[in-house]
Amino acid sequence: MINNNTLILMKIATYNVNGVNGRLPVLLRWLEETSPDVVCLQELKAPQEKFPEQAIKDAGYKAIWHGQKSWNGVAILAKNLEIKETRRGLPGDEEDLHSRYIEAFINGIVVGCLYLPNGNPSPGPKFDYKLAWFERLTTHAKSLLARKIPVVLVGDYNVMPTELDVYKPERWVNDALFRPETRQAFHNLVGQGWTDALRKLHPGEKIYTFWDYFRNAYARDAGLRIDHFLLSPELDKRLLTAGVDRHVRGWEKSSDHGPVWIEIED
């Protein structure tokens, strides 16, 4: 929308924090620096009652979250916007207790925040779980698309979609994040009609969102692009900019992921 020649923007970000409590100083610093309107967090690594709600609130954000002891955990934060939770957990498997999906209606947009399983080692039960989770996500995504409303499915997909998204593709061909089955699953999902926002705005460009803690990966820029924004057509047409706050990865006590963001017309 354009009011008095001023383009009103809405900034949506995703950040795999790798432990929301251990990462709190970095998270708050980044929120203060970039002030996104909506933030999706993954890998809280905190039980429900240990989420740092007050610190997030003091930073100006409302939050909903789905915690889990030790592992996983996802949250959605919003500044000056109401968060109406629409789902926690993906449909399709009552026995799946991992906290990997939370969804909310915010400012007219469905925001699905996800942490797709890693899947290593592959082959094996963890890889099977990854592909099964991917199928459930794809089924749910189709029902969201059918509603013809603005939707973003965002988070840590644990998939490098193409060779351009890996610093050394040949080293990753047997890894659960890059195996043909995994890339095919991502391709099938996007093929429903979703737009990979960062790739659309930066075609052919090397973009990474993760750098390993060891082997000096960040300094060598030995990274992966695994955190993605998938936009429904109704949101894609409002997409303006997208990027990675890669400098945050260089901060003291950083996560191994960097924050990723998009800006849309509001």
Next chain:
DNA sequence: ATGCCGTGGAAACCACGA
């Protein structure tokens, strides 16, 4: 290059991550 780092939780090591 098959966890060299980092996190959380249990227990002073382990599971897990990508």
